[in-house]
Each structure stands twice: as C-alpha cells, then as structure tokens.
Amino acid sequence: MDLQLGGIHHLTAVTAQAAKNLQFYTQTLGMRLIKKTVNQDDTTAYHLFYGDGVASPGADLTFFDFDAAREQRGNHTVSRTGLRVDSEDSLQWWKEHLQAQGVGTSAIKERNGHTSLDFEDFEGQRFRLVLDPANKVVPWAKSPVPAERQIIGLGPISLAVPRLDRTEVVLTQVMNMRKVRTYPARGRNGETHVFEMGPGGPAAELHVVVDPSLLPARPGAGGVHHVAFRTPDQDTLRQWIAHVNSFGIRSSGEVERFYFTSLYFREPNGILFEIATDVPGFAADEPMETLGESLALPPFLESRRASIEAGLKPLA
Secondary structure, three states, X not given: OOOOOOOEEEEXXXXXXXXHHHHHHHHHOOOEEEEEEEEOOEEEEEEEEEEOOOOOOOOEEEEEEOOOOEOEOOEOEEEEEEEEEOOHHHHHHHHHHHHHOOOOEOOOEEEOXXXXXXXXXXXXXXXXXXXXXXXXXXXXXXXXXXXXXXXXXXXXXXXXXXXXXXXXXXXHHHOOOEEEEEEEOOOOOOEEEEEEOOOOOHHHEEEEEEOOOOOEOEOOEOOEEEEEEEEOOHHHHHHHHHHHHHOOOOEOOOEEOOXXXXXXXXXXXXXXXXXXXXXOOHHXXXXXXXXXXXXXXXXXXXXXXXXXXXXXXXXX
C-alpha cells in the first residue's frame, strides 16, 4: 500500500496561561486565532487554534489550556516546533522583532539542513523559525506583523528520544517516511535523524534527536501534547487505520473532531501521533471572515453550551 502523508497537519501544545497565550501568538507572532473552542475530552479547558489568513491545513498551532506546572524537559516528547518563513530577510526581521518584544533569540545559522532562528515563548515552548523559500504566506489582514513577514506554517517538527531503532521502523515501515540525512546533535551526545514524508521539504519533515543521556520529560505547560500529520479525507484516513492496525499497533480508531477526522496512536518512545484529514476545515461552522471571534462548539457539544461557557476563564 503506497499511502503517503502530506506533511505536518497541526501541533498541539500546552499552556497554563490562556489569556497571555492569546496575546503572544496573535500580537507578538501575528498569527490568526482561527478557532476558539474547547478540548473535546475536557470541556473545562480551551482549545485555541492559531493559523494563517485562511486556516490552511499545515499552518495550525494549537494549545490546550491546562492548569499545569512547567514541563520538565527530556526524552519521549516533541522537543521543538518549526515555523516557516519565506526569506532570509524575514529571519532577520523576526530576530529584531522578537528581541524588541523582549524575546531572546539564537543566531541565524544553518541547523539540520535549514537556515533558522531559535526562540522560546513565555512558558519555554521551543520554536525554530525555518527558511522555506519554496512556499509563500497566506497573510492575515489584521495581523500586526507585515504580510510579507508572517508565518507560512509548521515544520519541521523535532522529537527527543533515547533510542532510534523502533521509532525508525514505525516512521519508515508504518508511516512510509523516508530517512534522508543525519547530523551530529550540536552541544550534546547523539545525532539528529531527518525523515521526510510525501512532498518533502521543511513542511513535511520530522527530525528525531537521539540522546540516551536525557531523562524522560515530565509533561506540562511549555510542552507539546501531540503532533498530527496530513491525509486528504476520510477515505484515506480509513486506509491509514487499516494499515496501522495491520502492524498490531494499538490505536484510537476513527475519531470525529468535526473540523477534521483523526486517528491517534503512540510511536515506540511514547510520543502521541495523530493522522488528521484536511477536510472539512475550520470554516465548517463559522464564516471565514469571522473565524475565532466567538466560542465555537461542534454539534455534539452545542446542547451544553451554557454550562461549558460558565466553566471557562475569560480570555480578555
């Protein structure tokens, strides 16, 4: 079966300060709030989705609002999230912009095959701005960031693991990714192994950083909950479900999230993966022009709107 993933679909991280999170990602990073909803498995928590001007698949950075201590960094987790921009001039602009906002940055240099710039948000969420000149941003007209400097989307995504062997089997044999290059992990033991899916390029890369000296991470604010990969529609998702099941991997089966349909499973180092459909998208229940301006609930939660709204903290 020649199933191919289309790249990164979204990444879901954790914040303990939803109001400050909203301010940082819309004002400092200039991303559009494309969906303000709740965690469907814990409706006391917001699920905030940030993206580009038209909520494109592959541009979604999302956050669960959990009352959690800071993440303790280590292995068995997503360790850094790539955000793509289209020119070296944009990387320099972002370095100056972030520093003016009090956000520390690294130098601009090549890392694992891409010219890039590292920074962290106010909770220690780790990012890498990555040069992707082959793609262009779909800007958000109301962003405080100039249209030509806005973030294109996600990728690459980096995982931290103590050993590669079983994870590599899942990536290459189950998920049909291709191993394309390896780099020494700078400043520590181990190596970074680069896998690509579908069309390749930074929007479709997974970087696996192997360092057996690290302790297991403790989940929390500033950490990542899961990473999702793209498939076009429910038909291909069901093919993926059958394919994953054929390897004896425990999975969620088909899960309806309304804005997309998903499959969840864990790779051998315990990191939660999701395969999610590109359709129907975030305009399924709101006009594109007003995405994210009010609390959106999927139909199966709508009857509980009053109690759900009463249990949420104000974002303003």
